[in-house]
Amino acid sequence: MVRDTPIRHLDAHHDRFGLNAPFRIARGVKTAADVVTVTVREGAQVGRGEGVPYARYGETIESALTELADIRPLVEAGAGRADIAAAMRAGAARNALDAALWDLEARLAGSSVAALAGIAEPAPVASAITITIDTPSAMAARAARLARVPLLKIKVDREGAAEQLAAVRAVAPALRLIVDPNESWTIDTLRDLHDRLVAHRVDLLEQPLPADRDQDLADFASAIPICADEALHTRADLPALAGRYDYVNIKLDKTGGLTEALALATAAREQGFGLMVGCMVCSSLGIAPALPIAREAAFVDLDGPLWLAEDRAGGVRDHDGMLHPPAPGFWGGP
Template sequence: MLRTLIATHQRFGLRAPFRIARGVKTAADVITVTIRQGAQEGRGEGVPYARYGETIEGALADIAAMAPLIERGGSRMDLSAAMAAGAARNAIDNALWDLESRIAGTSVATLADRPAPGPVASAITIAIDTLEAMETAAARAAAVPLLKVKVDRDNAAAQIAAVRAAAPAPRLIVDPNESWTMAEVVALQDLLVAHRVDLLEQPLPAGADGDLAGFASRVPICADESLHTAADLDALVGRYAYVNIKLDKTGGLTEALALVDAARTKGFGLMVGCMVCSSLGIAPALLIAGGAAFVDLDGPLWLADDRAGGVVDDGGMLSPPAPGFWGTPA
């Protein structure tokens, strides 16, 4: 069973700057892993994230260190035992799933004993900008099922109000990206309720989760940066109502599937999210999106040009990539 593993850095320009509370990006920098075995090859993608101490160079080095294990036939379980969760493992793990499906001549959904992915209502994200620009963006998306608004600490109330005024109908996620204090979470409760916010995503810095213990939020709160793998769940019980599962945090679909089951067992509602990435990063996440209450997989929609055959958005409904793109027979 001779394999070859190739990892490359690819950059996808964005159609507009993507601003959140801690910074702005104008391109998506991803790692693409290709694993070849005989006539078959599988692909996976990861997005190294500076917030978690990851870099493109570091991810490529970590993948190179795993290449001997994978090339001599190492499994996804071997990979999980040898490598920490994160973007580098995500790219390898999902490439292995894709390769397995092609060798078996069946879909990853079948191999994982999960329903085949179908269209899902995925959030359209309104990034931080001037209030006028955010209102304009929200007005363009006013007919979608789900919106997500990125906010900061200084102008959050006005940003939420502007988006809701322009888009009164969609369900609404508010994401401060760790920029609020507990005092602000408390002070903004009335405003969140008044603007019919459905979910408040990671308002506090990861590590400050204890401040939420015993707090009866009037809007459900979701852990994002505070959750990576199933090992993190116990510390979030009684503090968060939902958890946001991202494959770049879990280190691939393998751990994400286990995290879904563990989170449900512990009573958490599910959100499935992503980094700004191409459709190759989204295709595996769609395997777990169908059972989530909130889906936020619009990363490829920010790209000026996505990979050919990728996901398609139609009015906030995201359809899976074309057959043969990832994890399905052509």
């Protein structure tokens, strides 16, 4: 219900988390995670959320803060998640606000987000550990140190992908493996590398081509399942992906929050897609809202906080590739 008299207070600000190592992908390198943190206070209860504005989607910290300033009167008048979904575009700003409203709703109800959504409570989940682009020998050295994890994800580019993949697989012969070129390949690159992907038993190939070239996948018969990442944001994108992708990567910063992510997951399953749940490089506050749907996914890639030199207190914990939920009260309930 939207009221004339303010019943809430919304705050949004920029937080920066330094990384413990450079995060290199085909699109560039980052050394810090820049996020927008949102709090919504109602009475004695405070809900929190986080979003990561992404330049690939035309977002900046400044643009996200502007979006949140524009929506503030509606939120402070009592707008709910459905209201902000109608008023805001899907993206990082809406994700941060949607998460804060879920958190607040759970705290006001003395319940949990999972209970309110009618889904299973978060539990430890096998999450990919990412190896970013480096020399083949450096990538192999990192893979060797991760021999006990169940799932690796390696970032590759166009020129060195074959060598990078071979080097990692040589030292990690038994691990499940996701390969992510981050849109850097062409269909010819995919054709050239396809047999090597099969030989190295790659479990999933994530967004090999630019999203605006994914029509090239329609006539390509891949023996490796292909997952849409940059090509997928919300349910509206699903029909165009049929016949091109086997899986979809649900990221809350793309869907505009858990509310749409839950609906997207249901629609994707109904339309025959497998599920992956992913993230940006972020703190545990950005990961916690994704955990309720991670249990339903065949592939989980939520290691963003593991790249931070210092995470938010009480956040997620990793043990040999098993990601454990945050401490009670961190997000999603009292």
